[in-house]
Amino acid sequence: MSAELKIQNKLGLHARPAAMLVQATNKFKSEILIKKNDMEVNAKSILGIMMLAAEHGSSLVLTVSGEDAEQALNAVTELFERKFDEAEEEENG
């Protein structure tokens, strides 16, 4: 299963949202990959996610395969749509 996701939060996929993403992906058994342009990484690896240097507005392709693929896809999509709770981050600045 795959889906295209857009980075909506201002600061892009830096350490804090990357950590949130990794916490989420590691809950699932499925294999989860994230791709930006040419580079595809394992979404369960925080280093990999951050190396994508996905800035605000960039488009990523999420590919999931495994028994809980659908749940995994939904969980990740939700995180992106919630902008990784950036508003809270700004408040707590």
Place this chain on the structure above:
Amino acid sequence: MLKSFFTDGTLMKKTLKVSQFYSQQKERFQLSLYTQERTLESLIVNHEVSRPGLILCGFTKKFAYDRTLIFGETEIVYLENLPQKELSTYIETMCSFDIPCIVVSKGLKPPKRMVEVANRRRIPVLGTTLGTQEFSRKLTGFLEQYFAPHTFVHGSLADVYGVGVMYLGASGIGKSECVLDLVERGHRLVCDDVVHITRVGENTLVGMADEKFGNHMEIRGLGIIDIFRLFGIRAVRSRKRIEVVVELVHWEENVAFDRTGLADRTTEILGAELPLVQVPLVPGKNITVISEVIAMNYLLKLKGYHSAKEFNRRLLEEMGQGSYIDELSE
């Protein structure tokens, strides 16, 4: 089983715009431009480089026009000595093909007629002050690397006793911790988590670290650490040929692991075959020493000494079955 660690499909660059090549490599190749800038929109589509050959006499059969053509002293002198009519005809014939790029070496000047026709046909004509052989070699090397198939793999690559060992395995299984331990023991980290693999040559794979973040590792519980700052220059490498693949797996009762070492399994990455070792993880087992031994064993095999085969040979001798040795020595 290993498929899940590799991304889907091989990545390969399909084209190189001459404008990109010209602007990025101008200094390195000492380039200049004879035709108009708009000819730089032309696309190089493969790594092939050659001299024009018999097309300069009008022989069009078997003309491999999709290559970058290098004009050396021989070609320029030949063209300069041609009567105008022949020169025009041959140049027109040559330029009627979709040539990606022409380069004139040794600082020589292309005939005016050639630049005229090339402009019209939108074929870029570059110049280089480098000698023909030198430029040809360097350009071929550059293009081969540019067009080489490559991919990204989730794993860790380390230089253990000079052997490029790549660790693969599920997230969290301990690849990074193993490599960290190896670094502590004096070996070198190439990259952790994301290995950028390029195939150079028939069966050779090179793994590279990300330029900006390649020196970092993620250790569960610790987070991200900078190996270069912690351990110094001797602990890192920016690229290494991948020679052995080690797959770390959870030990399972009914999975048959290679007990003798005679299997000599291999795995395929980007069409190249690499030796594969599967190591079962059991709590308490020291993966680090096993890793070092894998590297050392590989070096021994390169020297011609295969421990497991040697053991079996002596065993057969002991049992008086010397005659079967050759049969079984695969």
